[in-house]
Amino acid sequence: MRIIKLDATESTNSFLRDLGYTNSLEDYTVVVTKQQTQGRGQMGTVWRAKPGENLTFSVFKAYSHLKIENQFYISMAISLALVAALKDFNVRKISVKWPNDILSENKKICGILIENVIKQNVLDSSIIGVGLNVNQKSFTNLPKATSMAVQEQQFFELDDVLLTFLKHLKLFFKQLEEGEFSTLHTRYEALLFRKNKPSTFKDAEGCVFSGFIRGVSSTGHLQVLLEDEILKTFSLKEISLLY
Template sequence: MQNEIIKLLKKEEKLSEETIAELSNIEISDFSDSVKELGKNETAYIKREEILKDLNTTYIGKDMYIFNEVMSTNTIAKFLSMNGVGNGAVVISEKQTKARGRSGKNWESPLGGVWLSIILNPNVTHSKIPLITLATGVAVENTLKRIGIQNAEIKWPNDILINDKKVCGILTEAITSFNTIESVIIGVGIDANITLKDFPEELKEKMTTLNKETGEKIDENLLIKTFLEEFEKISKQFMNEEYENILKEWRKHSYTIGKIVEVHEPFSKPYDGYVLGISRDGSLVVEKIDGTLEKVISGECVIKN
């Protein structure tokens, strides 16, 4: 985290070389005000006033930090959450140079997409974190529906697909202290107006964009505003422990249920199975070839042709 904060401040000429050389004697938290100040500056494409205009939320997005370029919005959000920025704050960047996904995968997030992270203080146990990811997927699906895309589906645990191709990814990270969750960072990346040439060669056949699916340029500011409204709706359900309502919506739009998949779990050999459904804790219920049932708590499912 420290390196990313230093690079951000150096790029924006908020740190001199002399100061950087002395950082070993300085707490990185001392620069939190500078990072907050940068996040309040005007940016070229993502416009704070357009997002906030008529924004129908009570707490999500009321505190907002927008950057021209960061390595990862999740890292900035984690840093800010550890330095006085509270529940519902949103970090947005027009570009990310080292975005993170599941299993530590990195990639660049170019102009034309929606790259944001939300800080939540949900006061829940670790076991509920997977449900936050599922709830965010429902929020994205509802957002796309509002802009005219009716066929988006949610792939367990953290992807949104259109016509079998990925258009959005979600990364949820918890900040803990002595086994207590202090805050949760929900990162969301939506491929809005990116062209296929912007994707790595190995991903081009697996990805799509909202622009490609609709045939129209997407208003990123309106997309962000719509998502923040939908996220607050689903987050209130989560806070009120209306988990079954969230799971019901997730099941309704699931891409994974009913599919033959190859399951990849940490520290285990991959195995094939048929996805029967999802349990109350957000785990995937899979029937293996030998007829036994498995609950997949974390990992990845590769859809078999």
């Protein structure tokens, strides 16, 4: 496993992708930086983190037999690895806010950005970007953000946290590669934020409605029970969960 450490870069995902254009990347090649100047989140959002206090990194993962229709299991495996790592450091009340934000006591502690490479209609590889709040104590204008240090009132060694996550990531990707989709699915759904609780959502047109999260389909669509016992599935662009 190769770990590349940078003082600063625009985006670890972009750096790792560009590196792959000129080099043959080995599995679990990692790029980690103290400062990410143009960090990205889901759907064009920006990831902000104080330099040197948090983990901002990307991991390269190649696949051999993973079908395109199973690509959401990549997100499941990564989310489960992050939850397992946080639990190793005794971080409390961890949940997954669909599709792949990690929460601690209902506040965001980690975000994931997965960029899949598809070649000849087959999943070839992924660049997995992770922003994990570790030692940052204040979050200006981000009332729903938290960190490991805020939650546990202690300092964490960044390298220890990174290596612990990578250890779990390998274990969950082993399950994925061995086709243990049902196990991953069950464990992921058990961690879903606000599962089976009355929740408020907003659709793409801005309309607000209520429902109950029942689960996630194998393709990553959120399953919501609406009025009149109607179970409807939504893609990421169709719905957002309001706190």
